[in-house]
Amino acid sequence: MNLTQALLQALQARGATEVFGIPGDFALPLFLEMQKAAVLPLHPLSHEPALAFAADAASRARGGLGVAAVTYGAGALNLVNGVASAYAERVPLVILSGAPAAHEAASGLMLHHQVKSLDSQWRIFQEITVDQARLDDPRTAPALIARVLDSALREAGPVYLEIPRDMPARPCEPVPARQTRPVDAERLAACADELLARLRQARHPLMLVGVEIRRYGIEEQVAELARRLDIPVATTLMGRGLLHDAGVPLLGTYLGLAGDAALTEQIESSDGLLLLGAILSDTNFAAARRPINFRHGIRVWQGQVEMGHHSYHDVPIKDLVEALLLRLLTRPLRPAAPPQPWPAPLLPSADAPLSPGAIISVLNEFQQRHGAMPVASDVGDCLFSALDLAPGDLLAPGYYASMGYGVPAGLGLQVATGRRPLILVGDGAFQMTGWELGNARALGVDPIVVVFNNSSWEMLRTFQPEGQYHGRGDWDFAAMAAGMGGAGHRAATVGELRMALDQALQERGRFQLIDARLPAGSLSPTLSRFVQAVKRLSMPED
Numbered sequence: 001m002n003l004t005q006a007l008l009q010a011l012q013a014r015g016a017t018e019v020f021g022i023p024g025d026f027a028l029p030l031f032l033e034m035q036k037a038a039v040l041p042l043h044p045l046s047h048e049p050a051l052a053f054a055a056d057a058a059s060r061a062r063g064g065l066g067v068a069a070v071t072y073g074a075g076a077l078n079l080v081n082g083v084a085s086a087y088a089e090r091v092p093l094v095i096l097s098g099a100p101a102a103h104e105a106a107s108g109l110m111l112h113h114q115v116k117s118l119d120s121q122w123r124i125f126q127e128i129t130v131d132q133a134r135l136d137d138p139r140t141a142p143a144l145i146a147r148v149l150d151s152a153l154r155e156a157g158p159v160y161l162e163i164p165r166d167m168p169a170r171p172c173e174p175v176p177a178r179q180t181r182p183v184d185a186e187r188l189a190a191c192a193d194e195l196l197a198r199l200r201q202a203r204h205p206l207m208l209v210g211v212e213i214r215r216y217g218i219e220e221q222v223a224e225l226a227r228r229l230d231i232p233v234a235t236t237l238m239g240r241g242l243l244h245d246a247g248v249p250l251l252g253t254y255l256g257l258a259g260d261a262a263l264t265e266q267i268e269s270s271d272g273l274l275l276l277g278a279i280l281s282d283t284n285f286a287a288a289r290r291p292i293n294f295r296h297g298i299r300v301w302q303g304q305v306e307m308g309h310h311s312y313h314d315v316p317i318k319d320l321v322e323a324l325l326l327r328l329l330t331r332p333l334r335p336a337a338p339p340q341p342w343p344a345p346l347l348p349s350a351d352a353p354l355s356p357g358a359i360i361s362v363l364n365e366f367q368q369r370h371g372a373m374p375v376a377s378d379v380g381d382c383l384f385s386a387l388d389l390a391p392g393d394l395l396a397p398g399y400y401a402s403m404g405y406g407v408p409a410g411l412g413l414q415v416a417t418g419r420r421p422l423i424l425v426g427d428g429a430f431q432m433t434g435w436e437l438g439n440a441r442a443l444g445v446d447p448i449v450v451v452f453n454n455s456s457w458e459m460l461r462t463f464q465p466e467g468q469y470h471g472r473g474d475w476d477f478a479a480m481a482a483g484m485g486g487a488g489h490r491a492a493t494v495g496e497l498r499m500a501l502d503q504a505l506q507e508r509g510r511f512q513l514i515d516a517r518l519p520a521g522s523l524s525p526t527l528s529r530f531v532q533a534v535k536r537l538s539m540p541e542d
């Protein structure tokens with residue numbers, strides 16, 4: 001066995017099902033050994049930012065590790081934004097970067113792709129990953145690989161492996177199996193007991209769930225917990241789509257002033273708010289109608305549990321939920337709530353011009369007729385619009401909010417799960433990474449892409465109308481599809497969009513690109529409410 005085979009087997013054992021990569025001379029030996037090993041399929045894409053987003057989505061969609069492989073310098077540093085997104089969004093991504101061999105590093109010459117020093121790249125990735133290792137000795141590589149990959153899964157974050165180009169073919173022992181750290185049983189028991197006591201004292205307990213319950217694969221356990229506790233559940237913006245088919249009475253998504261007023265009041269007035277795996281971010285809580293005093297609630301995040309002035313450290317959320325369930329076994333398990341049918345979307349008339357809201361109504365009606373599809377959304381008004389989709393699987397960088405995520409994420413989702421996705425993307429974001437659709441044929445995937453085309457960076461224009469730089473010009477995206485091996489559709493009315501979606505669904509084997517033409521200045525209802533909320537919150541108290 002060589003180092004590459006050992007590494008790939010360890011990645012596969014921890015849930016990876018593919019590697020997205022773009023080689024370079026410092027990584028060619030690694031790529032060739034990955035090809036020879038044939039442990040995980042190796043999928044090239046066209047630009048490194050897409051590698052990170054596709055691997056991120058693969059991890060989110062199926063669980064386990066996502067993997068991106070790149071060359072040193074120009075390749076790896078092109079990944080930085082996508083890795084930073086995975087760090088912020090708590091995604092276990094593994095970056096494999098080629099690097100100069102020891103004798104090259106010792107040559108005394110400045111090497112191509114080098115920045116300030118040969119360690120510059122290492123230091124940059126230290127800042128955006130939860131663990132790192134340089135595999136420059138086959139004797140130490142197995143233990144280093146095991147430690148770093150286990151860190152990715154335990155911390156739910158990206159990790160960095162630097163592989164000098166004289167290492168991939170070196171003989172190497174297998175990587176040890178995954179080790180989980182023991183949990184302090186006494187601390188766990190004390191934490192679970194106090195948490196339940198606080199919930200029992202509360203008159204209006206409520207559970208607000210976030211991304212960690214997906215990252216640690218505990219949605220079913222959390223659903224049972226909610227049913228045994230018999231308390232209502234809502235999701236944060238980032239947690240949109242969680243528990244949608246888990247049989248719990250979901251209240252909806254908390255959006256503060258920009259969301260449903262009754263839900264906002266219920267959450268902000270709860271005297272027993274259990275924040276389970278939710279990040280305290282501005283995207284989740286900045287639009288609060290009135291600031292939530294988290295001290296009065298219970299926060300479970302990144303292995304910490306905070307209640308009032310008590311903090312418990314090293315209490316993994318998965319172990320905590322299991323401990324709570326053990327204490328509730330005598331509690332009646334409320335019967336699973338029937339799936340909440342969404343109200344039949346009131347479709348505007350077929351000749352009505354499109355708007356973000358109309359697009360969502362058409363998509364809801366389309367999914368009601370043909371069945372739900374997983375959704376990958378980019379950043380922009382398409383993401384605010386996506387919050388009005390019927391609850392379902394939604395992948396989006398709702399917190400880090402980098403554009404360019406949608407198309408690569410949709411490709412990664414279908415590669416990793418085989419499920420055909422709907423991709424929602426603005427014209428501006430499509431101009432960044434939409435061209436990766438040209439790889440769909442080689443990847444064997446055929447997403448349906450809806451471009452919210454308002455010829456503008458409309459979200460920015462909404463916050464700064466006086467800016468003269470938000471216009472994006474009139475790009476004919478439908479015409480571009482054929483050149484990339486897909487089918488293009490253009491829709492300016494509700495009827496045209498409905499027909500384009502039905503046609504797109506019928507055709508398999510080619511991606512479908514629907515250029516949904518939006519009148520200038522049209523905003524989704526949710527973004528409009530967010531804008532009002534931000535304006536209201538930024539106004540001095542009157």
Ligand SMILES: Cc1ncc(Cc2csc(CCOP(=O)(O)OP(=O)(O)O)c2C)c(N)n1
Pocket residue numbers: 379380381382401402403404425426427428429430452454456457458459460
């Ligand atoms: C990688 C990156 N660079 C800049 C920005 C900043 C930004 C946030 S929203 C936005 C405009 C998006 O335009 P698009 O046409 O896609 O969508 P819409 O607003 O609905 O018209 C920009 C430039 C972000 N978030 N990420």
Ligand SMILES: [Mg+2]
Pocket residue numbers: 380426427428452453454455456457458
């Ligand atoms: Mg736009």
